[in-house]
Amino acid sequence: MSSIKQLQVTFDCAEPERVARFWSEVLGYVVPPPPEGFTTWDDFNRSLPPEDQGSWSVCKDPSGVGPRMYFQxxxxxxxxxxxxxxxxxxxxxxxxxxxxxxxxxECARLVALGAVRVQLLRADGVNEFCIAMQDIEGNEFCLD
Known part of the structure; x- marks a missing residue:
């Protein structure tokens, strides 16, 4: 039986590069270098057929510990x-x-990046405070 070596989180979205930039700021992630043979991601995108340009983006944990984030x-x-x-x-x-x-x-920082605060979930004796939020395209996440 093999074990899982890596985890990638994939988001469906309308604007992959914009959402990738948002999550990079939230998590302290970076955009990896463009594919070999390309100086920039813009150069790579221009090499694709028009319908595929800007169709995906990625960001990753610079320490290599967290999962890669893929936006399509x-x-x-x-x-x-x-x-x-x-x-x-x-x-x-x-x-x-x-x-x-x-x-x-942290919520105030994320709101400045374009996130939306949904509600404060109060401590209840079992769980501590957390804040329900949405990213720039409405995907829910919790600030915990």
């Missing part, structure tokens, strides 16, 4: 709540008002 253009818009969402873990190990202050500060 699809013709349909988002129609319903995500069945899977990301938890951006910024308050790990913190509790109470200290946790809430850290999450609120």
């Amino acid at each position: 253009r699809v013709p349909e818009g988002k129609a319903a709540k995500n069945r899977v969402h990301l938890d951006v873990r910024d308050g790990t190990g913190l509790v109470g008002e200290e946790r809430l202050a850290v999450l609120e500060a």
Whole structure:
């Protein structure tokens, strides 16, 4: 039996490069170098047929620990709540008002990048505070 070596998270979206830039800023990720033989991603994109130009983008964890993020253009818009969402873990190990202050500060940074704050999910004795949010194309995620 083989084991999984890597995990990639794939997003369907309308504007792959824009969404990739957003998530790069959220996670501290970087865009990898363009394919061999191309100086820039723009050069690579211009080499593709017009219908394929800008059809996907990627970003990755510069440390190599986190999953690669892949963004692919699809013709349909988002129609319903995500069945899977990301938890951006910024308050790990913190509790109470200290946790809430850290999450609120990060929420403000993400809103400035184009995210939408949906609601604060209050601590309930089992779970700590988290903030439900949406990325720039409406994909739900939690700031946890």
